Amino acid sequence: MDYYSKQISQMIGELSSLPGIGDKSAQRLAFHILHMPEVDVKRLADALVDARHNVRYCSCCQTLTDQDICPICSNPKRDHSTIMVVEDSRDMAAYEKTGEYQGVYHVLHGAISPMQGIGPDDIRLKELMERLSSTEVSEVIVATNSSLEGETTAMYVSRLIKPTGIRVSRIASGVPVGGDLEYIDEVTLLRALEGRRDL
């Protein structure tokens, strides 16, 4: 990194510390930024700093937002009696993109992972239970990832909620739409078989 002058190296260093950005991409980004109008660079930098400074957890669903209550939780048109539990805010955005889900969310900010030392107390489960005891909820849909950690978390959440009498469901696991059976792993194929529905 001594091939560039100090400030350029510094910028490349900062950029390459971001996830998914290697040395080459950081260089490409850096030179792109050096050729951008100065006001645009300022706007980019401000967007990062402002968002980081103002963003907090929604006091209801725990997603990241710049308001006290996120737009979804404060929307009276949503069905507040159905809560979808997701691992992070991006998963919530993924379901929002479908445009079909009318309920609200709860963001755990992680999944239980004994391997990484993440236990039930390290994710926002307490907040979920408090929410369930203070509001009228008819169903909790567990939409954690279909990974080992996601499944563990789903099991844990369901055991925690079952005694309260609230319905707990899990999103289906199976062959993705457009998926080619030939290339799909055995576990997914078995899950798809188990979850078969009458036509």
Add this chain to the structure above:
Amino acid sequence: MDYYSKQISQMIGELSSLPGIGDKSAQRLAFHILHMPEVDVKRLADALVDARHNVRYCSCCQTLTDQDICPICSNPKRDHSTIMVVEDSRDMAAYEKTGEYQGVYHVLHGAISPMQGIGPDDIRLKELMERLSSTEVSEVIVATNSSLEGETTAMYVSRLIKPTGIRVSRIASGVPVGGDLEYIDEVTLLRALEGRRDL
């Protein structure tokens, strides 16, 4: 992008305007940044703004630097009579990484491309000719890319310099080290044949 609150969307928008960063990567970066300590975000933002603010063209070789004369041009140990002409600062860094080249550079900041409306006056050729007339130069090595634009530029540079009597050379084109002949395009194979050397 309405799935996130305003400031998060804004940050995602700014990030996805960078080259090679699509919507998904921008979201991943944004959430990574939201989870970074605030001082680190400030440092990242400052690095971008400071570099953009202070970086200028080296008055000698035209590379981007934060000094008036870049470290390579101001290094008395370099051979200032050999100038390697490259398209941009990253190409210069690529040759610097080899650790073998002892001469200096000249950065054109582009290549002649009639298709994109970039003519000889749009790249830093005038500065190169001024430099050649004011300093003692024994060889100019043209190391523009091996693309149509790079080759056009190389031809143009060589025609421009030849009348001055200075030696002009072009880096070799051929099979890359470790390259498998089977997978190499015909033009490269012919170039490699033309450029063959006695063993």
